[in-house]
Amino acid sequence: MKQIRFFIALAFAALAGLTSCGGPSDVKQTKNLIIMVPDGTSTSVLACSRWYKLAKGGEAELAVDEGLCxxxxxxxxxxxxxxSAGAMSAYMTGLCQQSPNISIFPKANPENDFYPVDTTRTFQPHATVMEAARTQLGKxxxxxVTCYFTHATPAxxxxxxxxxxxxxxxxxQTASFGHDVLFGGGTKHVTPYIKSILDDNGTEYIEDDVKAFRSYNGDGxxxxxxxxxxxxxxxxxxxxxxxxxAEMTAKAIGILSKKKNGFVLMVEGSNVDHAAHANDPVGTIGDFLAFDEAVKVAFDFAKKDGNTTVVIMPDHGNSGITIGSENYGGYSSRGLKDAYSGVVDFKCTVSALSDKLRAIKSPDEIPSVFKEWANVDITPEEEAQVRSHFDKQVTDYMNIGGSLNxxxxxxxxSRTYxxxxxxxxxxxxVFLSIYSPSGKRLEGVHTNEELGRYLCQVIGLKSGLVAESDRQFSPAEKVFDxxxxxxxxxxxxxxxxxxxxGDKTMVLPAYKAYVTLNDERxxxxxxxxxxxxxxxxxxASRLGEMMK
Ligand SMILES: [Zn+2]
Structure with missing residues (x-):
């Protein structure tokens, strides 16, 4: 009953979205779409980051502020x-998804489902806005990204x-899709199978070579x-x-903006999430501000271009990070210097400081490492804790408990508030920030599913993503009945x-964008x-006809 009531509430919320300013009837289609996701960014990170900039002597403004809606x-x-997987999948498909799925139709979980799940499609791949942008519109x-490229959000x-x-x-699948541009981390995931796909579809692969990246000026x-x-x-x-x-975003836009049918680009500030999992203020704020620089690049391009929409939204909050801890008594009469004491002196992240400790030759150097990189005088008890955790590695970035980190x-x-x-x-x-050349933005409170549908409207898809799913990803036993x-x-x-x-033989290798029919590709x-x-x-459903 609770779930049914929730479903009705969602339906009303969706209807309200349809009629408010920026709803579907008002959506201005644009040739280009830039989707930007600061992963795991709680809304409080905005204020923490603005004040941090001011505490460090900068301007207390963020690029995302201009589009907040x-x-x-x-x-x-x-x-x-x-x-992350389910949240980004919902943005990309317009269908609410489950953990740990990547853009598929979910299975039913009657105990917890907020609304009925269509079990006739469970596990079927669900086409995404990015896939349909290319197959339907030639974009x-x-x-x-800053994570490895097979991580949940790009996946x-x-x-x-x-x-x-x-x-x-x-x-x-990412390689076979044949993206025009992919920049990020994860060289260890480029297996020989994946490298053969990149070679096959003519993708130039630059590995750990920032000079080659910077000098690249091709159009392939x-x-x-x-x-x-x-x-x-x-x-x-x-x-x-x-x-x-920001540099990778600018480079990507420079390449994509030459394409005649327009483009869809996804930019992720991936490591905000990782730092929040580690309860690392400098990591969280530093990577969010780096993301914000990329937002400025995207906004500047969109304003100049006049035919680009930029949509920014985190996938979920993480850690509840904020300033105002238990030891910050008398908060309303304490100044900015107080609020950010300690943290402005941190010169590196928790992860980097932990690595520096692991690299020292003698445990006697522990206090000097903390002093040099964080201006922290550690106590003998804290030093003992560090000593007893030297060999404790992080095995899961989502749960660093028990590690040196x-x-x-x-x-x-403990040295901050x-x-x-x-x-x-x-x-x-999570927050929503949009730039549209029409000046009309999606406004108010929306679900992640509605954002997915909005993205489809922005680029003017010809047909919906469910129909596209059946076109590209029908069950083989049905297609080849x-x-x-x-x-x-x-x-x-x-x-x-x-x-x-009969005399026809079709061979379909998994995750490759071709088949052979009687040895013809x-x-x-x-x-x-x-x-x-x-x-x-x-x-692909059309393959069934070819086998008749
Ligand atoms: Zn995430």
């Missing part, structure tokens, strides 16, 4: 707190999997990756080895489907998807 209710189909596409743009951790399937497809895993936090970044998010985080936070609810995602609405099918799983990560009917718009969860292939 509402809030987004981010939740999953069966949980009020979102994970160029790009991804710019949800053009990949489909039951699990966000299915890096090889996600990486292969290009990837540039800068770290085995995630790129460095902004506070720790060496500009001689890694570009900033956790000890460092606690020591640094920052407080955190936890190292987990939090239940909260009456044919003989077999699966070669000798490479279990990348199985191959073979379909036979047939290119596809989107790759074939193998869904491990239900051991099923999902294929």
């Amino acid at each position: 509402g809030l987004v209710r981010s939740y999953m189909s069966d949980a009020p707190i979102s994970g 160029a596409t790009g991804l710019v 949800a743009c053009t990949s489909h999997s039951y699990s966000r951790n299915d890096d090889q399937a996600i990486g292969a 497809k290009v990837w540039a990756l800068f770290d085995r895993n995630d790129m460095d936090y902004e506070a720790d970044r060496d500009p001689e080895t890694q570009p900033s998010l 956790h000890v460092v985080s606690r020591i640094l936070s 920052f407080g955190f609810v936890s190292g987990n995602h939090t239940i909260e609405d 009456g044919c003989e099918m077999s699966v070669d799983s000798s490479d279990p990560v990348n199985p191959v489907l073979t379909v036979k009917n 047939v290119d596809l718009e989107i790759s074939t998807v193998y869904m491990k969860k239900n051991k099923s292939f999902y294929v």
Whole structure:
């Protein structure tokens, strides 16, 4: 009953959105769309970042401020707190999703579902706004992130999997999609299979070479990756080895803006989330401000271009970070210097300080490391804690408990007035900031599903994403009804489907954007998807006709 009442409330909220300023009838279509996601950014990060800039002697303004126009209710189909995979999947598909899914139709979870889930489609890949922008409108596409490129947020743009951790399937689909531009981290995920896909579709691959990235001036497809895993936090970044998010965004826009049919670009400030999980104020604020610089780049381009919409929204909150902890008594009569005491002296993130401690030759150097990099005089008790955690690594960035990083985080936070609810995602609405050349923006409070539908309207898709899902990702047994099918799983990560009917034989390798029909290559718009969860292939519906 509770769920039904919630569903009715959602329906009314959606109707209200349809009739308010900036609703669908008012949406000005633009040739280009830039979607920007500061991952795991609680709304309080805005104020913390503005005041931080002022405390460091800068201007207390953010680029996102100019576009702030509402809030987004981010939740999953069966949980009020979102994970990154489900939250971004909802933005990209316009359908509320579950953890840990990447842009698929969810399964039913009757105990917790907020509304009825269509179980006839469970596990079917759900087409995304970025995929449809290219297949229906011929737009160029790009991804710019600071995490590894198979991470949840970029994954949800053009990949489909039951699990966000299915890096090889996600990486292969991302490569097969043939993005015009992909910049970020994650060289370790470029397997020989993925490299062969990039070679096949003519993508130039730049690896850990910032000079080659900066001098690139081609107009073909290009990837540039800068770290085995995630790129460095902004506070720790060496500009001689890694570009900033703003620089990568500018480079991507420079390439994409030459494409005649326009483009859809997704830019993620990925590591805000990682720093919030670690309860790291400098990491969180530093990476949000780096994201804000990228927003300025996008806004400046959109204003000059006159045919670009920029939509900015975090996927969920994280950690409840804010200033005003228990030890900040008398808060309303204390000044800015007080509020930011301690934190303005931190020269690096919790992660970097932990690595510096691991690198010292003798434990006697512990106090001097804290003094040099954080201006902190540690107590003997704290030093003992550090000593006993030297070999404790972070095994999961979402939960650093028990690691040296956790000890460092606690020591640094105790010298500030920052407080955190936890190292987990939090239940909260996230901010919405939009630039539209028409001056009309989506305003007010909207759900993540509504944002997904708004993105489709901004670029003027010809048909909906459910129809697009059936066009690109129908179950193989339905498409090839009456044919003989077999699966070669000798490479279990990348199985191959073979379909036979009379003298016709079609071979469909998983995650590749082509098939062979009697040994003749047939290119596809989107790759074939193998869904491990239900051991099923999902294929382009037009292939069925070719086998008759
Ligand atoms: Zn996230």
